[in-house]
Amino acid sequence: MNTELQLQANLDGELDAREVREIEALLARDAQSAALMQELKWTKGAISGNEAEVKLPETREFYWGKIERAIVAEERKAAAAPAERAWWLKFLYPATGLAAVVAVMFVISGGRTTDGADTESVQEDVNAISFRSEAEAMSVVYVADENATYSPVSQEPTNEPEADK
């Protein structure tokens, strides 16, 4: 152990009697060591005499109780806060409104929603039947004429070709 540490240990009362005697002999014959010892004493005195003393204004149990109550209050506050809405919910109401507007305009604009309008009329002397084939998606009006007085396929048109192609 070097001299400085021995002096510090002596100041702190950590040396035995023999070492104390050796340090005292050193201080008697070495002025530099004596000056260092004196400085260490002053430093120790300054520290111990001016250390700020902190005291709790309340008991330990009360102090930690306050922290615990604060934690519980924070947890309750978090539980009571409404959960953040899912992102798609932000678009739900506008999308619903938009769909309603489009539906209304579609109906107003005459979208293909009319059904049940199928009717036919024929000459009094014509015997016609009508039916619908669900499987073939076909609405049929059939003119029954046993005598076949009308034959549209007997001749192809001889005048101008197709009206619009």
Added chain:
Amino acid sequence: MSLKPTNNPSRWQFLALLLTSASVLVGVASTPVETRVLAVLVWGTDEAKPTGKNLKEVDTKLRDRLANVFKWKNYFEVNRQSASLAASAKVQCLKLSDDCSVEVKLLPENVAEVKLMGKGKPIVTRRHSLAKTDALVLAGDDKNKTAWFVVLNFN
């Protein structure tokens, strides 16, 4: 209700985008869609194709559809015509043969009126809803136990 301006401008941007989209969609929905009609005059018979006549067999799909509903074995296309139908109720006349033509016009509420004219006289007048995708077939007996068909498709 408070009119205090929000600090979240994205909400207003989203609203503006929404209204713009709605306007576009409404415009598209309001635009009348052009309707086209295709009329095909078909002859149905159990006999083979007669020689000397300019006939061709109808396509397989139409033949199967007709054969599933009617009794004839063979179906030959005599003529076909197509036209665009305007919403102004203008009549389109499609002449399919010398003795056969169809007059088609659009009526309100998405209905087409089809008038089959034979030898200048109306034979059948049919109001056909376009809400369905059904084909409209006007048909009748022809000579020698054959039949004629006017198949109309709207799209």
